[in-house]
Amino acid sequence: MGSVVRGYVTDFFTYETTKSVVVKSWTVGIINRVVQLLIITYFVGWVFIHEKSYQNQDTGIESSVMTKVKGFGDLNGELMDVADYVFPQQGAGIFCIMTKVILTKNQSRGTCAEVGSRFNCSKAEDCRQHFGTVLSNGVITGVCLTSGNDTEGFCEISGWCPAEDDRVEIKPMMDVENFTIFIKNSVRFPLFKVTRGNFLSTMTSDDIKKCTYHPKTNPYCPIFRVKDVLSYTNQTLSDLARKGGEIGINIEWKCNLDHGIEYCLPKYSFTRLDAPFAKNAISSGYNFRFAKYFMTENGTEFRTLHKAYAIRFDVMVTGNAGKFNTVQTLIHLVAAFTSVGLGTVLCDLILLNFLKGADQYKAKKFEEVSMAQIEASLSQSPDSQLSLKPGIKSAYDSGAISLATTCDQPI
Amino acid sequence: MGSVVRGYVTDFFTYETTKSVVVKSWTVGIINRVVQLLIITYFVGWVFIHEKSYQNQDTGIESSVMTKVKGFGDLNGELMDVADYVFPQQGAGIFCIMTKVILTKNQSRGTCAEVGSRFNCSKAEDCRQHFGTVLSNGVITGVCLTSGNDTEGFCEISGWCPAEDDRVEIKPMMDVENFTIFIKNSVRFPLFKVTRGNFLSTMTSDDIKKCTYHPKTNPYCPIFRVKDVLSYTNQTLSDLARKGGEIGINIEWKCNLDHGIEYCLPKYSFTRLDAPFAKNAISSGYNFRFAKYFMTENGTEFRTLHKAYAIRFDVMVTGNAGKFNTVQTLIHLVAAFTSVGLGTVLCDLILLNFLKGADQYKAKKFEEVSMAQIEASLSQSPDSQLSLKPGIKSAYDSGAISLATTCDQPI
Amino acid sequence: MGSVVRGYVTDFFTYETTKSVVVKSWTVGIINRVVQLLIITYFVGWVFIHEKSYQNQDTGIESSVMTKVKGFGDLNGELMDVADYVFPQQGAGIFCIMTKVILTKNQSRGTCAEVGSRFNCSKAEDCRQHFGTVLSNGVITGVCLTSGNDTEGFCEISGWCPAEDDRVEIKPMMDVENFTIFIKNSVRFPLFKVTRGNFLSTMTSDDIKKCTYHPKTNPYCPIFRVKDVLSYTNQTLSDLARKGGEIGINIEWKCNLDHGIEYCLPKYSFTRLDAPFAKNAISSGYNFRFAKYFMTENGTEFRTLHKAYAIRFDVMVTGNAGKFNTVQTLIHLVAAFTSVGLGTVLCDLILLNFLKGADQYKAKKFEEVSMAQIEASLSQSPDSQLSLKPGIKSAYDSGAISLATTCDQPI
Numbered sequence A, B, C: 001m002g003s004v005v006r007g008y009v010t011d012f013f014t015y016e017t018t019k020s021v022v023v024k025s026w027t028v029g030i031i032n033r034v035v036q037l038l039i040i041t042y043f044v045g046w047v048f049i050h051e052k053s054y055q056n057q058d059t060g061i062e063s064s065v066m067t068k069v070k071g072f073g074d075l076n077g078e079l080m081d082v083a084d085y086v087f088p089q090q091g092a093g094i095f096c097i098m099t100k101v102i103l104t105k106n107q108s109r110g111t112c113a114e115v116g117s118r119f120n121c122s123k124a125e126d127c128r129q130h131f132g133t134v135l136s137n138g139v140i141t142g143v144c145l146t147s148g149n150d151t152e153g154f155c156e157i158s159g160w161c162p163a164e165d166d167r168v169e170i171k172p173m174m175d176v177e178n179f180t181i182f183i184k185n186s187v188r189f190p191l192f193k194v195t196r197g198n199f200l201s202t203m204t205s206d207d208i209k210k211c212t213y214h215p216k217t218n219p220y221c222p223i224f225r226v227k228d229v230l231s232y233t234n235q236t237l238s239d240l241a242r243k244g245g246e247i248g249i250n251i252e253w254k255c256n257l258d259h260g261i262e263y264c265l266p267k268y269s270f271t272r273l274d275a276p277f278a279k280n281a282i283s284s285g286y287n288f289r290f291a292k293y294f295m296t297e298n299g300t301e302f303r304t305l306h307k308a309y310a311i312r313f314d315v316m317v318t319g320n321a322g323k324f325n326t327v328q329t330l331i332h333l334v335a336a337f338t339s340v341g342l343g344t345v346l347c348d349l350i351l352l353n354f355l356k357g358a359d360q361y362k363a364k365k366f367e368e369v370s371m372a373q374i375e376a377s378l379s380q381s382p383d384s385q386l387s388l389k390p391g392i393k394s395a396y397d398s399g400a401i402s403l404a405t406t407c408d409q410p411i
Helices: A002-012 A026-050 A124-128 A174-178 A205-210 A226-232 A237-243 A326-340 A343-353 A358-365 A371-380 A382-392 B002-012 B026-050 B124-128 B174-178 B205-210 B226-232 B237-243 B326-341 B343-353 B358-365 B371-380 B382-392 C002-012 C026-050 C124-128 C174-178 C205-210 C226-232 C237-243 C326-341 C343-353 C358-365 C371-380 C382-392
Strands: A015-018 A020-024 A055-058 A062-070 A073-075 A078-080 A094-113 A139-144 A155-161 A180-189 A194-197 A223-225 A245-256 A266-272 A287-295 A301-324 A366-370 B015-018 B020-024 B055-058 B062-070 B073-075 B078-080 B094-113 B139-144 B155-161 B180-189 B194-197 B223-225 B245-256 B266-272 B287-295 B301-324 B366-370 C015-018 C020-024 C055-058 C062-070 C073-075 C078-080 C094-113 C139-144 C155-161 C180-189 C194-197 C223-225 C245-256 C266-272 C287-295 C301-324 C366-370
Touching: A015 C026, A015 C343, A020 A026, A020 A358, A026 A326, A026 A343, A026 B015, A055 A326, A062 A094, A062 A301, A062 C245, A062 C301, A073 A094, A073 A174, A078 C155, A094 A237, A124 A139, A124 A155, A155 B078, A174 A226, A174 A237, A180 A226, A180 A245, A180 A301, A194 A245, A223 A226, A226 A237, A226 A245, A226 A266, A237 A245, A237 A301, A245 B062, A287 B287, A287 C287, A301 B062, A326 B326, A326 C326, A343 A358, A343 B015, A358 A366, A358 C366, A358 C371, A366 A371, A366 B358, A371 B358, B020 B026, B020 B358, B026 B326, B026 B343, B026 C015, B055 B326, B062 B094, B062 B301, B073 B094, B073 B174, B094 B237, B124 B139, B124 B155, B155 C078, B174 B226, B174 B237, B180 B226, B180 B245, B180 B301, B194 B245, B223 B226, B226 B237, B226 B245, B226 B266, B237 B245, B237 B301, B245 C062, B287 C287, B301 C062, B326 B343, B326 C326, B343 B358, B343 C015, B358 B366, B366 B371, B366 C358, B371 C358, C020 C026, C020 C358, C026 C326, C026 C343, C055 C326, C062 C094, C062 C301, C073 C094, C073 C174, C094 C237, C124 C139, C124 C155, C174 C226, C174 C237, C180 C226, C180 C245, C180 C301, C194 C245, C223 C226, C226 C237, C226 C245, C226 C266, C237 C245, C237 C301, C326 C343, C343 C358, C358 C366, C366 C371
Parallel strands: A020 C366, A245 A301, A366 B020, B245 B301, B366 C020, C245 C301
Antiparallel strands: A015 C020, A020 B015, A055 A301, A062 A180, A073 A078, A094 A155, A094 A301, A139 A155, A180 A194, A180 A223, A245 A266, A287 A301, B020 C015, B055 B301, B062 B180, B073 B078, B094 B155, B094 B301, B139 B155, B180 B194, B180 B223, B245 B266, B287 B301, C055 C301, C062 C180, C073 C078, C094 C155, C094 C301, C139 C155, C180 C194, C180 C223, C245 C266, C287 C301
């Protein structure tokens, strides 16, 4: 019994390796080594150095953006400060700077004439065709007004009156060019528990107050002049201020944490977000409506409607961080080793088909066993097969067997 | 010296390939080819065609969403326009449309009676138990009011008075159904420097003004009727308008940039975001409070408190883009080739264990070397070992050696 | 013709496997098995159990956050409720709680004296040097005021007057500690079409109303006391309330959907977002300006400017979900099998270089074919080569050939 167990144990602790044919040929030898060199170069150069596949990547960047706009502008003769022209006021990552505003003062609920030639009428039917439209300033009542100076021949609406007339031409606030945007962005890579901010820690309070971002000379200053931002996107304020627009400020964090955290720095880029809509005339520009509500002494609400044209800035933060990781390194080393072996496919093709003496190589590389031989061997020498048995029965791992000789066998 | 170097060089440029056994058996031959076919089919069909693993993927989509709501509604007898019912007003990707509002007018700071049977009292102790509660409309002073028509028997609060009574029943604004939401979404895939907008570039300004989104007939129209959006999520306005709710509008970009950029198009889907909370009664609905502040002639601030029930729309943009990449293609081709070889594992198992003549196959496949043999050979023919030396000493790459014969060796 | 096709078919359905050398040596046998064990352990333990590589991962989490703050505070003698201190009011994922406010009442447009010693002057030149500054409360007119009690010796500005004086010391609202934040977060994993909310479905409306989040005792309660949140980030309200600050509330979803959806639960963590800026004095704190606009009886607009110091809370949702996937499982099983084979590299190195009888092992493992032999064989026995031909010509898959014997060949 003990010897059977010992036999199993002995058979288990064997080592199986492939039998190889070594070809001493300059042609295929050089091809082999060149292919191997190419594969190794690819793995070292691209996979390890360029793609940094020895690193673990954290792409789940957490980001928080705080902004603050500064500057004063003259809009239609009135001085505007940050509380007047920034929406929303609490310094979000997406904010608008109003560049032009059409005011409709003293609106209260009631009925009045709609504005614009689209709503001209001579009889009630002309107005009834507009029922349900969303292009008016209120609900079309179906009445065609027949009196009044400016209102005769216009459809009546019910809603906030007087109706807004947005056809007036207003000079936009060109001082926006000199406004500055301060961006405070803190990011966190949760996998590595690394937190970074978008100023250099060597910057003093004074540095930050005085600097202005410039891609070459001052790439880590968090204060951006609107004029510069627009010029980086190849836009001018005169285009944008009149109809509004959307600008993207992208902050990209590409951090190699193997190189020391101080090299984990932001990179800013700027795009015009409504560029893909340039061909569709309707969507050009950016505007929205809001109202300031007031109350008369006797408790009646009235409002000033604002149709605001604005430049919207979207601060978008993207990025990832990488750090050396044993598991990743091992996996890619294994892949590299496996791939080096794949050069054989190409070399075998050449060796066995295109080289002088290909048939001899084939003869060396391939040994054939056919059913006919096996059957012959089984019928001719049943004893020789039996003599194999003791060694075979324990070959449970795809066969580690004991044969005294291989060549002397009558196959 | 030169010949030694030449020897090294000669040995280096050799080619090593595995020695193979070719089995001419229909059973295992067919199994082998079927397994290989399955593996190739899997790689071609799933890995290459379905998963598009020959492409580089950019999942770091940058997105900017602008929205604009249009429509007029009647809320409690007052006509509401976009400046009245949309929050925030500047057209963000997350916005609310107010469907119902409970107004508490003319609030000013002071003390008054709390509202609601929870704050009924007969003596001060009844009120003191509420100290520190956040469920009241102000700070509980600890006084039980004993006079006044409506206020007798209620706890006193300090805060904005009169207290809000949100038990009133108000008819929600059902016109919300006919409101339209215009969504302008521009996305960018930074890796490929590709920018796309959510309208077709062939759409004219007029097309966009007139169209309404429909998943089948008009899938690229950026204007959505609220009624339709609710119906896609299997909701009706009557459910949502009374208590509020949250609707998700998902824009999915799956771009195959190998197919021309004009096929990179958005796909819209709609979900009810508060669905997972359906079981917890408290969290149903969506409401928030805001105030409009006014000032009397003598400089005292007063306000109108609004408890607004709203439908919140979250426009969420997800997506990725893929483009042919040589490196990705190579990596997956290598993986495919390696995997085809793995069919051998299964075939070996069958060949060496279940096939007739398995022992003969084993004898052919495996050649055994045991320590005993090696030791015998070492002691019997020390000269034969020495004669091997010149060829062995330079075998630095896991052994490219020179032997005149292999079979004639007395093993 | 038929026989040629049959020959091709026969040759195609052959099976090629590597010829192996089995080494019966305890040393290398044990090393081999130990290396294989390590590789298997790594794959089972790390790749399959720890990394769950048998799962498909969905990292494109879609999230919607709704918040609601409750509580009353006393700021400078005035009672503040949620409509007064939360910005924006509609319950967004990013919101601010105002802790301190500096009011400048009754501002109207005009000219007045700037505030602060920086703008002291004795002559107009002193003021002209400030032209274009964004640090003032309005546009510097270039006039140095020479009359008035408080204004003499200060530069004149044009803008909203009187100018804000933010040097006043105001006691922050310390009641913020007892405010509660209710967070409703619903997430969706689009790949698996799974939707989850951040309360347990077993929680009743009453549970949710009464509970307070605690990482150990109540980790799934969606109501957070501000004091607790601050303490989890090692901050105290007294630090933050005076200058403002930014707090991140991270909700992490790590869902193993193989374990039943009820185990897919949120995990909350808290960070101070402006921590990376601690070294740069300027950026400490968080404040913003907004105005409430009023109108006099005769239609003149005036405003109360608010410089609000606030604690900003950013609710950030991250996460991923995994689910069993046949393809992923297969790919990693293949990788595991391939890797087990890589133990051979190490064992070959030992076997062929460091083991007693290494040369004999080499002789067994490697068979050499050199050009000289091939050429000799080609010239000596051209007939034997010809006799091989019929079997060779159809060897299109890197050679499945028919040889009666291999050893008897005169090599």
